[in-house]
Amino acid sequence: LSAVFVVVTGDIAFSGLAEEYDLADAFFRDVLECLTQALPGIVIQIIFTPGNHDCDLIAPPDLRDYSLLRPRLRALDASGAIVVSCASVQSKYFEFTARFGQTHANGREMLVKRLEFLAAGIHRVAFTSYNSAWLSQNPERPGQLYIPETAFNSPENPADVEVAMVHHPWNWLDPDNLSTFRSHLESTGDLILSGHQHRADNHHLQSPSGSSLYLIEGRAMYDPRAVENGFQVVLVAPTQERWQLH
Numbered sequence: 017l018s019a020v021f022v023v024v025t026g027d028i029a030f031s032g033l034a035e036e037y038d039l040a041d042a043f044f045r046d047v048l049e050c051l052t053q054a055l056p057g058i059v060i061q062i063i064f065t066p067g068n069h070d071c072d073l074i075a076p077p078d079l080r081d082y083s084l085l086r087p088r089l090r091a092l093d094a095s096g097a098i099v100v101s102c103a104s105v106q107s108k109y110f111e112f113t114a115r116f117g118q119t120h121a122n123g124r125e126m127l128v129k130r131l132e133f134l135a136a137g138i139h140r141v142a143f144t145s146y147n148s149a150w151l152s153q154n155p156e157r158p159g160q161l162y163i164p165e166t167a168f169n170s171p172e173n174p175a176d177v178e179v180a181m182v183h184h185p186w187n188w189l190d191p192d193n194l195s196t197f198r199s200h201l202e203s204t205g206d207l208i209l210s211g212h213q214h215r216a217d218n219h220h221l222q223s224p225s226g227s228s229l230y231l232i233e234g235r236a237m238y239d240p241r242a243v244e245n246g247f248q249v250v251l252v253a254p255t256q257e258r259w260q261l262h
Contacts, residue, residue: 018136020051020060025211025234026067026149026183028112032105033072037112044116061133062116065145067183067211068152070109077101082151082160089193094167099123103150126150127167132175139254142175144205146197148184162193168200176254180205184212185233207232207250207259214242218261232261 022044029036044062051060079085080102092098103110103126110120120126127150132142148161161184171178180201186194201208207230214236232250236242249262 017055017058018139019133019141020055020058021133021141021143022047022051022060022062023143023179023181023209024062024064025181025209026065027069027211027236028064028067028109030069031072031074032070032108034108034111037108040112041115063131063143063145063181064109064113064116064118065129065181065183066106066109066147066149068149068154068156071105071149071152071154072108073105073152073154076105080105080151080153082153082157082162085151086162086190089162089164089190092164092166094124094127094164095122097123099127099150099164103127103147105152106147106150124167127164128169130169130171135254139177140175141177141179141252141254142171143179143181144169146180146182148182148188156188158187159190161188162190163197165193165196165200168197170200170204174204177207177252178205180208182208182210185210188212206230207252209234211236214239216244216246216248230259 028040048060048062079098100123110126118129118131120129127147129145130142132140135141146163148163151161186198189197209232211234213233216235217233219231232248234248235244235246237247238245251260
């Protein structure tokens with residue numbers, strides 16, 4: 017074992033409030049401390065992506081009306097004022113992740129944030145967080161979320177392991193956006209980690225070019241209504257190009 021990554025695929029809070037993130041801060045610091053003690057000498061990294069419960073929707077900007085934004089989303093300026101305004105409902109989430117070194121410098125990084133690490137001094141491991149919740153509403157409606165193509169991250173020099181993180185499964189995205197987003201991930205990723213559904217599942221996806229992509233859906237860590245709560249462990253051996261899910 018050369019590296020450990022704690023990956024959180026959204027819904028860290030319940031309603032995007034500061035006091036909820038204070039509780040989450042203490043929890044995740046305990047997790048990291050316990051892992052550090054259990055795995056001496058191993059650097060532990062934590063990476064977050066936002067979910068719909070990371071939005072404070074008590075008084076969202078009226079600009080976030082999906083029916084008004086829909087015609088503009090395909091060519092949206094990913095660093096423009098619309099993104100910053102719509103993502104303002106996640107401001108406490110962005111403040112929270114900054115405490116763990118995951119900062120978002122502009123609107124584009126609020127939509128798509130890429131982090132790269134070196135494992136065992138030789139293997140590059142990259143995590144790209146796609147913010148599927150920046151247009152979340154309450155109640156949430158399937159087919160009305162959108163990840164602008166103008167924010168897609170296609171690295172010129174891909175890492176040995178490329179992991180994409182997105183909170184919402186496919187059916188929550190706009191159908192046209194879903195097709196484009198999935199094609200993008202098929203051409204750039206190795207693993208996709210998602211959440212939202214509160215049940216564990218995994219799928220093997222095959223791109224038209226023949227490359228393989230694996231979608232892993234995580235169960236909720238804490239949901240009193242769920243039959244099972246918990247987390248999953250993915251073991252990756254980059255040299256052998258193998259992985260196992262537990």
